[in-house]
Amino acid sequence: MDKEIVIFSRERAEEIVNKLRFRYEQNTVIAVVQDIDTKDVLMVGHMNREALIKTLTTGYLHLWSISRNKIWLKGETSGNYQIVVDIKVDCDKDAIVVLVRSLGPICHTGNRTCFYRNIADVVAEPS
Amino acid sequence: MDKEIVIFSRERAEEIVNKLRFRYEQNTVIAVVQDIDTKDVLMVGHMNREALIKTLTTGYLHLWSISRNKIWLKGETSGNYQIVVDIKVDCDKDAIVVLVRSLGPICHTGNRTCFYRNIADVVAEPS
Numbered sequence: 034m035d036k037e038i039v040i041f042s043r044e045r046a047e048e049i050v051n052k053l054r055f056r057y058e059q060n061t062v063i064a065v066v067q068d069i070d071t072k073d074v075l076m077v078g079h080m081n082r083e084a085l086i087k088t089l090t091t092g093y094l095h096l097w098s099i100s101r102n103k104i105w106l107k108g109e110t111s112g113n114y115q116i117v118v119d120i121k122v123d124c125d126k127d128a129i130v131v132l133v134r135s136l137g138p139i140c141h142t143g144n145r146t147c148f149y150r151n152i153a154d155v156v157a158e159p160s
Numbered sequence: 161m162d163k164e165i166v167i168f169s170r171e172r173a174e175e176i177v178n179k180l181r182f183r184y185e186q187n188t189v190i191a192v193v194q195d196i197d198t199k200d201v202l203m204v205g206h207m208n209r210e211a212l213i214k215t216l217t218t219g220y221l222h223l224w225s226i227s228r229n230k231i232w233l234k235g236e237t238s239g240n241y242q243i244v245v246d247i248k249v250d251c252d253k254d255a256i257v258v259l260v261r262s263l264g265p266i267c268h269t270g271n272r273t274c275f276y277r278n279i280a281d282v283v284a285e286p287s
Contacts, residue, residue: 041280052282058184063204065192072199074248077190077255089279121201121275122282124267128204130275140251148248148257152216153168155179155249 038092039117046089050082054127058099063128066094068135068146069118075139076147080129092117094133113137165219166244173216177209181254185226190255193221195262195273196245202266203274207256219244221260240264 041049055062061079068075078096080088084104087095094115098105108114115133122129140147168176182189188206195202205223207215211231214222221234221242235241242260249256267274 045280045283048283049279052285052287063190065201065204067201074192074194074201074257077192077204077250120279122277122279123204123274124269124271124276125274126282128274129279130201142251144251147250147252147255149251150249152176152247152249152256153172155253156172156175158179160179 039089039119040092041089043086043090046086049089050085052126053085053122053129054125055082056127059097059102061097061099062126064096065128065130066115066139067130067132069132070134073146074148075115075133075135075145085129088117088131089120094131107139108136111137113139115139166216166246167219168216170213170217173213176216177212179253180212180249180256181252182209183254186224186229188224188226189253191223192255192257193242193266194257194259196259197261200273201275202242202260202262202272212256215244215258216247221258234266235263238264240266242266 053062061081064078064080066075081097084095084097094107096105114136118134119132120129138145180189188208191205191207193202208224211222211224223232225232241263245261246259247256265272
């Protein structure tokens with residue numbers, strides 16, 4: 034069964050955003066992106082107010098890039114857009130889980146998830 | 161099928177930790193805690209080097225509490241320990257997913273997950 038894409042009006046999106054605590058680096062919440070079908074965690078990123086409002090009003094995953102200091106529409110260059118199906122918020126309102134229909138690999142390595150290896154695997158890698 | 165609890169030697173744990181990038185607040189990585197059975201995301205926290213080494217060497221989830229500036233064994237007071245079954249690391253080695261067998265509610269509200277409500281639900285709540 035397909036779930037609908039989640040889209041809110043600008044007004045509603047602002048009401049939601051006003052309730053969250055953007056308390057991490059550069060005034061962000063932590064955003065955990067999870068695949069709606071496999072339930073795998075795909076990546077972890079950050080959203081500031083603007084990134085969350087864009088996500089809520091378009092239904093496409095937008096993040097705030099802390100390193101590049103800009104809004105980032107996932108899939109903008111690769112075409113691997115992440116369609117938002119549901120969003121959960123945690124008890125203290127500083128983190129969200131974004132459930133997505135993933136149109137292609139989310140990771141720049143080409144893997145479907147950024148969490149593609151076990152933690153012990155890093156030991157064998159060049160630093 | 162039960163999976164084994166993950167325990168590393170102190171030496172191995174240090175090798176692993178030396179490869180990660182503790183680049184968030186108070187020299188931490190972001191730790192996403194996920195239920196091994198339901199695959200629900202249970203909570204998001206942080207781990208510094210010491211919290212990750214304790215987690216790796218005991219098989220019990222330890223976090224670094226940024227607000228309280230201390231190591232935090234999940235379940236220490238409630239008894240709701242979170243047993244580590246697997247740990248994944250992301251492409252740039254600054255975030256991990258900890259898959260746990262959850263012995264009881266992880267959230268201080270008594271919910272099994274901290275992400276127990278939809279994002280739009282916050283609008284109706286008192287600020």
